[in-house]
Amino acid sequence: MNTAINSYRAGPDERGHFGIYGGRFVAETLMPLILDLETAYAKARTDLAFQAELDYWLEFYVGRPSPLYFAERLTRHLGGAKIYFKRDELNHTGAHKINNCMGQILMAKRMGKTRIIAETGAGQHGVATATVCALMGLPCVVYMGAVDIERQKPNVFRMKLLGAEVVPVKSGSRTLKDAMNEALRDWVTNVDSTYYLIGTVAGPHPYPAMVRDFQSVIGRETREQIMKAERRLPDSLVACVGGGSNAIGLFHPFLDDPGIKMYGVEAAGHGIETGQHAASLTAGSPGVLHGNRTYLLQDDDGQVTEAHSISAGLDYPGIGPEHAWLKDSGRVTYVPISDTEALEAFKLCARLEGILPALEPAHALGHVIKLAPTLPKSHLMVMNMCGRGDKDIFTVADALGVGL
Amino acid sequence: MSANRTEGRIERRFAKLKREGRAGLITFTMMGDPEIETSFEILKGLPAAGADLIEIGSPFTDPMADGPVIQAAGQRALKAGITLKKTLDLVRRFRATDSETPLVLMGYYNPIYIYGVQRFLKDALGAGLDGVIVVDLPPEEDDELCLPAIEAGLRFIRLATPTTDDKRLPAVLAHTTGFVYYVSITGITGAAGAGAVSTRDAIARLRRHTNLPLAVGFGIKTPDDAAEVARVADAAVVGSALVSALASSLDGEGRTSAGTAKAVLDLVRRLSDGVKAARKKEVG
Numbered sequence: 001m002n003t004a005i006n007s008y009r010a011g012p013d014e015r016g017h018f019g020i021y022g023g024r025f026v027a028e029t030l031m032p033l034i035l036d037l038e039t040a041y042a043k044a045r046t047d048l049a050f051q052a053e054l055d056y057w058l059e060f061y062v063g064r065p066s067p068l069y070f071a072e073r074l075t076r077h078l079g080g081a082k083i084y085f086k087r088d089e090l091n092h093t094g095a096h097k098i099n100n101c102m103g104q105i106l107m108a109k110r111m112g113k114t115r116i117i118a119e120t121g122a123g124q125h126g127v128a129t130a131t132v133c134a135l136m137g138l139p140c141v142v143y144m145g146a147v148d149i150e151r152q153k154p155n156v157f158r159m160k161l162l163g164a165e166v167v168p169v170k171s172g173s174r175t176l177k178d179a180m181n182e183a184l185r186d187w188v189t190n191v192d193s194t195y196y197l198i199g200t201v202a203g204p205h206p207y208p209a210m211v212r213d214f215q216s217v218i219g220r221e222t223r224e225q226i227m228k229a230e231r232r233l234p235d236s237l238v239a240c241v242g243g244g245s246n247a248i249g250l251f252h253p254f255l256d257d258p259g260i261k262m263y264g265v266e267a268a269g270h271g272i273e274t275g276q277h278a279a280s281l282t283a284g285s286p287g288v289l290h291g292n293r294t295y296l297l298q299d300d301d302g303q304v305t306e307a308h309s310i311s312a313g314l315d316y317p318g319i320g321p322e323h324a325w326l327k328d329s330g331r332v333t334y335v336p337i338s339d340t341e342a343l344e345a346f347k348l349c350a351r352l353e354g355i356l357p358a359l360e361p362a363h364a365l366g367h368v369i370k371l372a373p374t375l376p377k378s379h380l381m382v383m384n385m386c387g388r389g390d391k392d393i394f395t396v397a398d399a400l401g402v403g404l
Numbered sequence: 405m406s407a408n409r410t411e412g413r414i415e416r417r418f419a420k421l422k423r424e425g426r427a428g429l430i431t432f433t434m435m436g437d438p439e440i441e442t443s444f445e446i447l448k449g450l451p452a453a454g455a456d457l458i459e460i461g462s463p464f465t466d467p468m469a470d471g472p473v474i475q476a477a478g479q480r481a482l483k484a485g486i487t488l489k490k491t492l493d494l495v496r497r498f499r500a501t502d503s504e505t506p507l508v509l510m511g512y513y514n515p516i517y518i519y520g521v522q523r524f525l526k527d528a529l530g531a532g533l534d535g536v537i538v539v540d541l542p543p544e545e546d547d548e549l550c551l552p553a554i555e556a557g558l559r560f561i562r563l564a565t566p567t568t569d570d571k572r573l574p575a576v577l578a579h580t581t582g583f584v585y586y587v588s589i590t591g592i593t594g595a596a597g598a599g600a601v602s603t604r605d606a607i608a609r610l611r612r613h614t615n616l617p618l619a620v621g622f623g624i625k626t627p628d629d630a631a632e633v634a635r636v637a638d639a640a641v642v643g644s645a646l647v648s649a650l651a652s653s654l655d656g657e658g659r660t661s662a663g664t665a666k667a668v669l670d671l672v673r674r675l676s677d678g679v680k681a682a683r684k685k686e687v688g
Contacts, residue, residue: 015544025513025540027469029565029590032572171475177466184468189591191567288514288540289466301487302518304465 008255016205021321068225078372081379095387097128103214105132113195121176122313123155125199130164140164145175173306200243201320204291215249239384242314246386267309268336278307281334310339311359337366358387427634428456432643434477436486454676462511471594499532535559583617594644597623627678634682
């Protein structure tokens with residue numbers, strides 16, 4: 001990647017590629033559906049009525065814009081950079097996931113689909129999908145790994161209360177990647193009626209670009225809000241990456257501002273050296289999974305290996321293809337944060353800021369804790385607080401050896 | 405280019421079937437299931453049991469188009485230590501016993517991508533493989549493996565499905581070589597089959613677009629199912645039913661029993677009888 005890049009925001013190309021990443025690696029049965037979605041989304045994207053409808057729901061239902069909050073006590077405690085949180089955990093349903101779900105449910109309705117399926121890891125995307133399905137009166141089936149069902153019980157119950165059917169996935173590692181396999185199998189079987197509402201910037205084209213566009217509201221708002229608060233753009237952005245949708249949502253509107261450093265924080269689980277982690281960009285290699293080429297955790301035979309993270313939302317052996325390209329191009333720096341570091345960040349944030357972060361953004365915060373003290377007080381840093389931690393209290397209690 | 409124009413085992417086999425006035429039976433066996441030597445014993449026995457062409461499965465951890473039966477076979481095979489390299493070793497050993505039955509490898513792209521496309525083509529052809537079916541490589545990704553494979557002389561067999569409409573069919577068929585594999589249902593492997601009428605209509609539709617042999621698969625479980633397909637198509641593909649026969653022969657711990665290879669090969673014999681009798685019945 002030594003050739004000069006005019007814009008980091010132009011991708012993907014017409015075949016869905018970000019450099020060598022992305023693409024459409026799916027079974028023939030699904031190809032016509034993916035092409036239909038591409039055409040429908042290209043129209044919706046430039047349709048002012050669609051945008052107006054989406055804006056309406058984002059404002060009055062999701063509760064956008066989410067605040068850009070100056071974390072003063074954390075800033076003072078760390079003694080360096082001035083830290084802002086983009087408070088996407090204050091959205092309806094408690095995470096950024098609903099930004100994308102709101103956009104895609106409107107796509108499903110435009111396309112005349114009558115049944116929605118989704119995969120979920122931590123359950124946040126499942127809850128957000130079940131929510132918009134209830135709102136629009138559409139039946140919803142959520143595939144969730146049996147292991148994740150066990151560690152995210154509150155979210156499973158929430159989905160059921162919202163009227164969704166939660167299907168436990170018992171194949172493979174019984175986590176997010178297997179839930180995605182099962183959702184794809186459902187889609188291959190129910191092609192006429194069903195819309196597959198993918199929760200992150202992965203899957204075949206056009207999903208990575210479409211989900212990014214729906215999540216970019218995070219970065220667009222941040223731009224306006226920081227200009228209002230500080231009369232200038234930030235110096236750095238920090239967000240966690242599992243599939244990478246909250247991170248790309250924050251980063252994308254800033255990619256062509258050369259002075260801004262960006263950090264994507266991966267889950268290092270028990271530590272990169274233990275092999276038990278979910279850091280596909282730090283420790284993986286390019287491969288093809290779930291419809292796109294990207295960095296994967298895999299063995300020498302091209303078999304996908306199991307990811308590990310205390311955070312179910314980061315427990316995925318791949319990463320959105322645009323992140324793979326942003327890594328290779330050097331525009332974004334990807335760093336690992338371990339389970340232990342995330343837990344420490346979780347505790348610190350609760351006590352200093354009165355916010356229980358989800359374990360996913362607790363990883364982003366883990367990097368903020370490392371980075372901020374090394375930077376001058378004039379440095380403006382924005383971290384995406386992409387989810388709230390209520391869903392994680394059982395996991396955290398368990399990790400801290402507390403019985404509830 | 406010249407490699408592809410040379411008539412290969414697949415063309416010779418379909419020509420022979422045509423001369424005999426019957427359809428072929430294509431069987432699927434996952435390499436390494438339940439362990440490597442048993443899967444080889446089955447592979448070696450397939451031609452005599454009546455398989456006209458053989459699909460060998462190469463497992464992948466995330467087989468997104470496969471139902472529970474073939475997923476489980478893949479997991480047993482991976483646990484047994486099979487790799488793409490070891491699968492090609494089995495192809496080589498098979499070729500020492502049979503020089504004419506076509507062998508087609510069926511799998512997903514990532515293991516081939518990681519093996520290296522050029523290295524794979526060289527090793528696969530060297531071992532005696534005739535073609536590949538790669539589930540997650542639609543025509544939109546032809547640059548990856550399809551075009552290099554055709555160039556090297558390895559057949560690239562594409563899946564056509566009920567969702568592949570007349571507008572899309574030419575693109576799907578453009579770089580298909582060897583034969584066309586029609587997936588008779590929208591669904592995963594091992595699901596219920598399509599009705600005879602819809603299969604007949606689909607074959608007629610495909611015939612308008614291609615002269616390549618047409619094989620039909622997905623949902624064919626019994627000799628009668630196979631016979632029904634054999635009346636209208638050039639070949640019937642049976643996968644999950646054979647894998648199920650293997651699975652039910654295993655002992656409590658999922659290991660080979662004395663009857664494992666026999667369980668599979670006996671079903672192949674019955675399926676072959678069904679296919680061979682199909683057109684006779686129709687005439688009679």
